[in-house]
Amino acid sequence: MTALNDRPEVRTPEQGGVPLTTEPRAPREAPGVPDATAPEFTPETDPLDVIRWALGAHPDLLMPSAFNLNGVVLLDLAARAGYRGEVVFVDTGYHFPETLQTKDRLAARYPEMTFVTLNEGANPEDGQTPPDLYASDPDACCAVRKVAPLQTHLREKKLSALLNGRSRDQAATRADIPFVETGGARVKINPLAHWTRERLEAYAAEHSLPVNPLYFDGFLSVGCWTCTRAVRPGEDARAGRWAGKGKTECGLWVGESKL
Numbered sequence: 001m002t003a004l005n006d007r008p009e010v011r012t013p014e015q016g017g018v019p020l021t022t023e024p025r026a027p028r029e030a031p032g033v034p035d036a037t038a039p040e041f042t043p044e045t046d047p048l049d050v051i052r053w054a055l056g057a058h059p060d061l062l063m064p065s066a067f068n069l070n071g072v073v074l075l076d077l078a079a080r081a082g083y084r085g086e087v088v089f090v091d092t093g094y095h096f097p098e099t100l101q102t103k104d105r106l107a108a109r110y111p112e113m114t115f116v117t118l119n120e121g122a123n124p125e126d127g128q129t130p131p132d133l134y135a136s137d138p139d140a141c142c143a144v145r146k147v148a149p150l151q152t153h154l155r156e157k158k159l160s161a162l163l164n165g166r167s168r169d170q171a172a173t174r175a176d177i178p179f180v181e182t183g184g185a186r187v188k189i190n191p192l193a194h195w196t197r198e199r200l201e202a203y204a205a206e207h208s209l210p211v212n213p214l215y216f217d218g219f220l221s222v223g224c225w226t227c228t229r230a231v232r233p234g235e236d237a238r239a240g241r242w243a244g245k246g247k248t249e250c251g252l253w254v255g256e257s258k259l
């Protein structure tokens with residue numbers, strides 16, 4: 001397990017690192033397209049009912065997760081609803097140790113599910129990408145280290161739908177996501193679409209869920225340590241992801257390579 005003080009230093013341009021990309025990039029987020037064949041859920045619909053419907057409509061359902069607050073709550077709800085499939089995490093090589101420890105705690109808590117780690121043991125020097133690519137071209141880095149391994153796994157599985165924990169109040173770019181979303185290669189089931197951060201926190205506390213400890217230090221959405229900072233008062237939950245880089249999504253849920 002990587003220790004906190006084993007993290008490679010982020011080199012500034014003065015130290016020979018690659019300058020950060022600060023120019024905003026063109027928005028790539030498109031509003032989710034509701035699946036017209038899904039039941040007429042309302043914002044008050046219990047996420048459990050959405051998951052139960054999804055398990056019947058898409059028995060091959062699979063859950064990717066980065067084990068953020070939303071993902072942890074979704075895991076617990078999915079377990080209660082009867083989900084017994086894979087929980088797939090991609091090791092980019094740049095995860096916080098706290099995130100890896102959270103994954104291990106969840107795997108121990110939910111033995112009825114199969115926890116899969118793609119690229120387990122990846123590290124910044126593994127040659128997948130140039131060491132500073134996350135700073136010079138984070139889209140390219142995410143494409144190689146995060147999106148491609150998951151795309152490969154999903155193609156091998158040939159599945160029809162994904163269960164994920166995105167919610168509308170995480171970011172303006174997610175403000176319209178429906179419970180059941182079409183577009184891209186697979187249907188996306190978003191049972192927490194209408195739950196607020198307060199409701200997620202209350203659920204996690206009520207059920208004593210193992211939330212990533214970084215959450216309580218202001219990391220309301222935790223990605224790679226190179227590309228995540230704590231959220232400041234008034235910012236949305238994902239404001240700390242790729243801050244200053246004009247990037248809001250890793251590419252799993254939006255863009256040409258979305259899942």
Ligand code: SF4
Nearest residue numbers: 134138141142224227
């Ligand atoms: S979040 Fe940053 S380090 Fe992680 S894969 Fe994306 S660009 Fe690379």
